[in-house]
Amino acid sequence: MGPLDGGRPNFALEITDWKGVSTALEIIDTPSLNSIPDDISTTDEIDSAIDALTNYVITVVQRSEREVPASSDGRKLPADTVELTKAKNAVLRRVSAYPTTEHKSRTRVLQ
Secondary structure, three states: OOOOOOOOOOOEEEEEOHHHHHHHHHOOOOHHHHOOOOOOOOHHHHHHHHHHHHHHHHHHHHHOEEEEEOOOOOOOOOHHHHHHHHHHHHHHHHHHHOOOHHHHHHHHHHO
């Protein structure tokens, strides 16, 4: 099934700025976090604190996301570039599985 207008579907990707998330999470003086009591003694307070912290993290991550269009046709790489990339990735997998001198030598040549 396709879009109702008969055109191509509009795909989008969500990109998260993780450095922004990290920076935002360093700020601890926020109303959401200030609502968590310093002394937690009951299971209800534990549940409430977990909910407050979880909601805060979700909000921070959502604010750091942006939507970008995902091209369905994409940029096609030349065939020789695709083959070289496949060869390089195969060698890198081999080196990590079997770190012999020969595999390390091939890795240096490809990189």
